[in-house]
Amino acid sequence: MSAVQYIVEGGQRLQGTIRPAGNKNAALPIVAAALITDQPVQLHNVPRIRDIETLVELIRTTGADCEWNGENSLRIHAREVRAADLDPAMCVRIRASILLAAPLLARCGTVTLSPPGGDVIGRRRLDTHFHVLQALGATYELGARFRFDTPGLVGADVFLDEPSVTATENALVAAVAAKGRTILRNAASEPHVQDLARFLVALGARIEGIGSNVYTIEGGLPLGGATHEIGPDHIEVGSFIGLAAVTRSTLRIERAGVEHLRSTLMGFEKLGISCQIDGDDLIVPAEQSRQMQNDLGGHVAKLEDQPWPAFPADTMSIAIVAATQCEGMILFHEKMFESRLYFTDKLVGMGARIVLCDPHRAIVSGPTQLRGGTVESPDIRAGMAMLLAALCADGTSVINNAQQIERGYERIESRLGALGARIKRVVLSAQ
Numbered sequence: 001m002s003a004v005q006y007i008v009e010g011g012q013r014l015q016g017t018i019r020p021a022g023n024k025n026a027a028l029p030i031v032a033a034a035l036i037t038d039q040p041v042q043l044h045n046v047p048r049i050r051d052i053e054t055l056v057e058l059i060r061t062t063g064a065d066c067e068w069n070g071e072n073s074l075r076i077h078a079r080e081v082r083a084a085d086l087d088p089a090m091c092v093r094i095r096a097s098i099l100l101a102a103p104l105l106a107r108c109g110t111v112t113l114s115p116p117g118g119d120v121i122g123r124r125r126l127d128t129h130f131h132v133l134q135a136l137g138a139t140y141e142l143g144a145r146f147r148f149d150t151p152g153l154v155g156a157d158v159f160l161d162e163p164s165v166t167a168t169e170n171a172l173v174a175a176v177a178a179k180g181r182t183i184l185r186n187a188a189s190e191p192h193v194q195d196l197a198r199f200l201v202a203l204g205a206r207i208e209g210i211g212s213n214v215y216t217i218e219g220g221l222p223l224g225g226a227t228h229e230i231g232p233d234h235i236e237v238g239s240f241i242g243l244a245a246v247t248r249s250t251l252r253i254e255r256a257g258v259e260h261l262r263s264t265l266m267g268f269e270k271l272g273i274s275c276q277i278d279g280d281d282l283i284v285p286a287e288q289s290r291q292m293q294n295d296l297g298g299h300v301a302k303l304e305d306q307p308w309p310a311f312p313a314d315t316m317s318i319a320i321v322a323a324t325q326c327e328g329m330i331l332f333h334e335k336m337f338e339s340r341l342y343f344t345d346k347l348v349g350m351g352a353r354i355v356l357c358d359p360h361r362a363i364v365s366g367p368t369q370l371r372g373g374t375v376e377s378p379d380i381r382a383g384m385a386m387l388l389a390a391l392c393a394d395g396t397s398v399i400n401n402a403q404q405i406e407r408g409y410e411r412i413e414s415r416l417g418a419l420g421a422r423i424k425r426v427v428l429s430a431q
């Protein structure tokens with residue numbers, strides 16, 4: 001992977017319309033789930049990001065045909081799939097490699113993978129994946145590599161020990177292939193989990209409860225092919241709301257998927273940032289109060305993340321940088337990941353007034369004029385948050401390790417460039 005650097009000139013007002021890409025975290029499980037059928041699958045609105053490119057490489061190693069037949073269109077045909085022993089170096093590049101467990105188990109009865117990678121934002125437990133696949137009739141061996149085997153998946157009534165997003169996705173795919181009825185309780189219901197479930201229904205699966213935390217799946221039905229369009233990325237929409245807010249710009253976010261934005265909009269309202277809804281578009285006006293709203297009685301407000309439908313964990317870093325440009329004080333409580341808030345140090349280095357209370361809580365007091373600086377992007381969302389900080393800072397900033405941002409955001413420098421942002425992308429070296 002090449003090392004990428006962004007050189008950002010701050011202080012530009014932006015203007016125009018931007019459309020969110022397809023949801024990264026929907027496209028990944030859907031591409032993986034395409035291996036469950038031997039019929040062709042045509043996907044549209046697939047984000048052209050590094051994580052998807054890695055997954056495409058990985059599924060080709062199983063024998064599946066996988067071709068881009070449009071800028072954001074991907075055709076997958078897993079006519080035959082080899083009993084898979086997935087390449088460790090590829091598995092470790094993305095979190096989503098674990099999503100190949102269920103479809104390959106269903107197709108081949110066995111799969112060997114390596115621990116997945118993804119953002120380094122705290123311990124990322126996989127226990128729920130193992131429990132749920134075991135409940136559906138798989139056995140596993142844990143070591144430097146993970147091996148799953150099954151003589152045949154069988155439906156079951158399963159209570160997930162936590163509503164893990166990717167574990168729910170593996171469970172849904174396994175349940176669709178399993179014989180008989182499965183009930184998944186305490187399951188995740190994020191927009192991307194819903195999108196995967198709708199894709200499976202398009203293949204011929206029967207799933208009830210989509211959007212809730214209890215799914216009932218009648219497994220073992222014959223599956224065909226399907227054409228499916230990936231939904232808009234609500235995390236990208238949250239990032240663009242933050243972008244408009246910090247650069248004091250009016251932006252129209254086209255086809256924003258407003259049905260999935262209630263908790264996001266409510267979170268930004270706490271910062272004094274309001275959006276207008278126009279059909280399926282969202283308009284973020286330049287004129288905003290940017291006055292953080294205290295709780296009743298004048299108490300300091302709190303913004304916390306939780307599983308869906310609460311405020312998304314992946315939008316927290318963006319909201320933190322937005323808060324540095326708003327007046328007042330707020331407590332951010334990152335409940336899900338242990339190391340996601342450490343990047344706030346880098347914002348402090350740029351002049352932000354942030355107290356990191358402990359690994360899960362940070363207090364932001366604003367507004368502050370940020371100064372340009374040289375920073376490293378530790379993960380996708382912190383990287384995007386620092387790009388926003390750089391765009392509203394005085395002077396020039398250098399963001400190193402920007403290939404992390406590109407794991408999740410498609411052509412971000414040129415898409416923001418079209419709005420007036422000054423971002424120069426430099427490829428430094430092959431790592």
Ligand SMILES: CC(=O)N[C@H]1[C@@H](OP(=O)(O)OP(=O)(O)OC[C@H]2O[C@@H](n3ccc(=O)[nH]c3=O)[C@H](O)[C@@H]2O)O[C@H](CO)[C@@H](O)[C@@H]1O
Nearest residue numbers: 025095096123124162163164165166167307313314335336
């Ligand atoms: C490829 C993909 O889709 N990645 C997403 C997926 O990761 P992923 O599926 O890995 O995340 P999980 O939903 O499993 O869990 C995320 C973290 O939250 C913790 N947890 C989870 C549920 C809960 O009720 N309490 C709790 O503390 C887990 O222990 C874990 O530390 O979901 C995360 C949470 O939305 C997102 O940040 C990731 O972008």
Ligand SMILES: C=C(OP(=O)(O)O)C(=O)O
Nearest residue numbers: 095118119314380381408
């Ligand atoms: C944490 C994220 O991704 P992943 O789970 O793929 O590391 C993210 O998309 O913010």
